[in-house]
Amino acid sequence: MTPYTANINYKALIGIALPIIIGSIAQSTIYISDTIFVARLGETQLAAVGIGGILFYLLTTIGASFSVGFQILLTHFRGERGHTFHLTRSVGIYMVLAGGILAATLYTFSGPITSLLISNNDLYKYTKSYLENIALAVFFSFLYFYLSGFYSGLGKTKVLLFSSFMMAATNILCSYLLVFGNGGFKAYGISGAAMSSSIAEFVGFAVLLVSILYNWKGEKPWIDAQVKYKRNYVQMFNKFTLPLVFKQFVETIGWLLFFIIMERIGERELAVSNVIKSIYAFVTLPAIALASALHTLVGGLKAENRIAEISPVIHRTAVLSLLVTIMAGLLTYIFPNEVILLMTGNTDILPDFKDSMLSIMGVYICFSLYSIYYNGVIGFGALAFSLKLESIAIVIYVIAAFIIAFEFELGLSAIWVAEIIYWVILGLFSIRFIVTHIYKKGNEYKRFVQMSDD
Numbered sequence: 514m515t516p517y518t519a520n521i522n523y524k525a526l527i528g529i530a531l532p533i534i535i536g537s538i539a540q541s542t543i544y545i546s547d548t549i550f551v552a553r554l555g556e557t558q559l560a561a562v563g564i565g566g567i568l569f570y571l572l573t574t575i576g577a578s579f580s581v582g583f584q585i586l587l588t589h590f591r592g593e594r595g596h597t598f599h600l601t602r603s604v605g606i607y608m609v610l611a612g613g614i615l616a617a618t619l620y621t622f623s624g625p626i627t628s629l630l631i632s633n634n635d636l637y638k639y640t641k642s643y644l645e646n647i648a649l650a651v652f653f654s655f656l657y658f659y660l661s662g663f664y665s666g667l668g669k670t671k672v673l674l675f676s677s678f679m680m681a682a683t684n685i686l687c688s689y690l691l692v693f694g695n696g697g698f699k700a701y702g703i704s705g706a707a708m709s710s711s712i713a714e715f716v717g718f719a720v721l722l723v724s725i726l727y728n729w730k731g732e733k734p735w736i737d738a739q740v741k742y743k744r745n746y747v748q749m750f751n752k753f754t755l756p757l758v759f760k761q762f763v764e765t766i767g768w769l770l771f772f773i774i775m776e777r778i779g780e781r782e783l784a785v786s787n788v789i790k791s792i793y794a795f796v797t798l799p800a801i802a803l804a805s806a807l808h809t810l811v812g813g814l815k816a817e818n819r820i821a822e823i824s825p826v827i828h829r830t831a832v833l834s835l836l837v838t839i840m841a842g843l844l845t846y847i848f849p850n851e852v853i854l855l856m857t858g859n860t861d862i863l864p865d866f867k868d869s870m871l872s873i874m875g876v877y878i879c880f881s882l883y884s885i886y887y888n889g890v891i892g893f894g895a896l897a898f899s900l901k902l903e904s905i906a907i908v909i910y911v912i913a914a915f916i917i918a919f920e921f922e923l924g925l926s927a928i929w930v931a932e933i934i935y936w937v938i939l940g941l942f943s944i945r946f947i948v949t950h951i952y953k954k955g956n957e958y959k960r961f962v963q964m965s966d967d
């Protein structure tokens with residue numbers, strides 16, 4: 514029994530999730546600060562960051578999925594030194610190569626990719642420039658996710674706090690200098706925002722790397738000559754994580770198609786949706802962090818055959834996620850003027866934003882609850898089921914958004930209801946899986962143990 518699975522109450526959940534929340538702030542800060550700074554340049558640039566940011570997120574979610582898979586595998590191999598060391602070395606080499614290939618691909622084909630998605634010439638120009646300059650951030654994000662997955666898998670998440678702070682501070686400072694040309698620097702505009710993101714990702718990785726090289730106690734699998742690259746470990750890693758990667762890919766493709774629908778409706782709708790997405794990313798940070806913590810907890814409990822404890826842990830996590838997310842979401846609902854002034858400085862989009870607030874509050878509630886149950890299923894290892902469910906939900910989500918936008922010709926607020934439909938589908942079927950597979954299995958195992966003791 515490990516320290517982080519010994520007594521999983523609300524206090525323990527907060528203790529595990531808090532460092533991850535702060536760590537997640539770093540990645541979200543990159544997207545949010547890009548929105549805040551670029552919004553001062555104009556609605557076209559803001560809309561470009563909306564499309565470009567989703568494409569960037571699409572690629573970085575592959576690294577994030579690798580990180581989650583690495584984290585879960587480390588949890589399952591806990592205590593097995595040889596497996597852990599070979600896995601760490603092999604996954605590290607794999608993620609460096611994957612990040613480099615994706616970054617080079619994005620830089621090389623940024624023009625053709627953008628032309629497939631965007632019809633507006635000005636929007637095309639700004640989006641292409643953003644993608645070209647943010648390609649390097651994709652590579653460094655893979656390195657950062659690799660090391661953060663290593664620390665999270667071992668339950669040592671406190672080191673992520675400082676790296677996250679440095680990433681956020683670096684991104685904000687560099688955006689201030691490079692977007693507008695402050696401090697004697699050249700004003701790069703939207704390209705400056707992308708450059709700032711690349712620098713911030715590098716700083717986050719560098720902090721974790723320095724921490725490992727100089728502060729890590731014991732052996733280091735990265736420099737131990739006896740630890741080799743093992744193809745069979747990579748094959749095992751791929752078998753475990755590729756469904757996660759595809760799941761994240763499908764999810765992000767859904768977001769991309771949603772934003773393309775918004776672009777076809779109008780530049781204003783795309784700009785407002787980008788602001789909503791940035792706020793959405795910030796408000797749901799606690800739920801995302803709790804879901805990440807749940808991967809480790811559920812994986813650890815399953816490895817220790819404590820199946821009966823998994824369902825209660827998932828339920829407690831869902832309640833905590835709902836409470837924290839509602840408190841954060843209410844701030845945006847009560848103070849919409851202040852939020853828009855902070856995010857864009859443009860009050861022209863305020864009416865559209867206010868009209869969408871009820872729908873967005875519904876999204877917050879559904880996300881905070883149903884994402885936890887869905888990630889509980891993933892942490893249990895039911896990746897094939899989660900992938901099928903994700904694919905079905907995304908198809909319904911995109912179809913719903915398309916029908917609401919073009920058949921019924923309803924407004925922005927109604928289109929965001931498609932996001933609620935998506936999470937309800939994921940959540941209800943995940944709850945059904947937990948009841949029929951995890952809860953019943955846990956009770957059967959618990960009765961077996963009691964009979965053995967008698």
